[in-house]
Amino acid sequence: MPRMLDVSDDVRAEIGDEEADRLLAGENAPGSYDCTSCRTPGDSEQERTSTVLFIGDETAVLAFAHATCLPSQVVQVTEEQLQGAVRSIAADGGPARAVPEQAVPEQAVLGVTSGLILINGELHPALVVEPTAPIARPGTTTAGDDFLPLLIEQGFMPLTEIDSVPSVLHGWSVLLAMGQLHAILQPGTAGGQPVAWWQAHQALQVADSWRAAANKHQQVLLFAAPVGSIGRQPREDLLREALDKAAASGKLVAATLPLAGT
Secondary structure, eight states, X not given: OOOOEEOOHHHHHHHOHHHHHHHHHTSSSOSEEEOXXXXXXXXXXXXXXXXXXXXXXXXXXXXXXXXXXXXXXXXXXXXXXXXXXXXXXXXXXXXXXXXXXXXXXXXXXXXXXXXXXXXXXXXXXXXXXXXXXXXXXXXXXXXXXXXXXXXXXXXXXXXXXXXXXXXXXXXXXXXXXXXXXXXXXXXXXXXXXXXXXXXXXXXXXXXXXXHHHHHHHSEEEEEEOOTTSSOXXXXXXXXHHHHHHHHHTTOOEEEEEEEEOO
């Protein structure tokens, strides 16, 4: 019986037309599967199912997800991360060590912290981004920190206090797959596929309560501050305190990003 599979153009380009057609015809597709995002059972004969291709340096793994959890797509990961994911799936979900950093323009590194933020009596999933060094505008040689101005140009809003949920920044999203944080995506050039603004070297394990809040709201709040504004806070109340202080001093921007995956 043909499966209710979605195979995106990007996935088809990687696996080839012949393999894609076999999947759509039900020859190589599983009937039942464990969703690579939410880890609950799925059935490609009964519900729309996405093909998700994870590509490492030497290995590629084709996985399946509920279409409501993830769209069909290609996800670039490191070989170590991919092998870890395979072992994790085989062992039914052991968490991987998280190193949530990636080099960004110049030599600065973005640190990303996840936490729950209370706004108007409701908990919201949030990511707090702070670079380890000043971010210079590409092409400039003068000293200075253009991190916040660059984000404001992208649509992030300056905050003086955290009293409401920031407006949604369309085209950006937060990618969760296999129950872990993989990337923050920004719009591609000329309307192309989204590209990673930040990508974890190895997937970041998030708390169950954070994932539950993300699934509930289907969006994530993203706060960003210049180097030295937030620091590595060990508790969520201290993180909120640091965010409030950064906002009061004019050193905080924010946006709400749609959730991709669960």
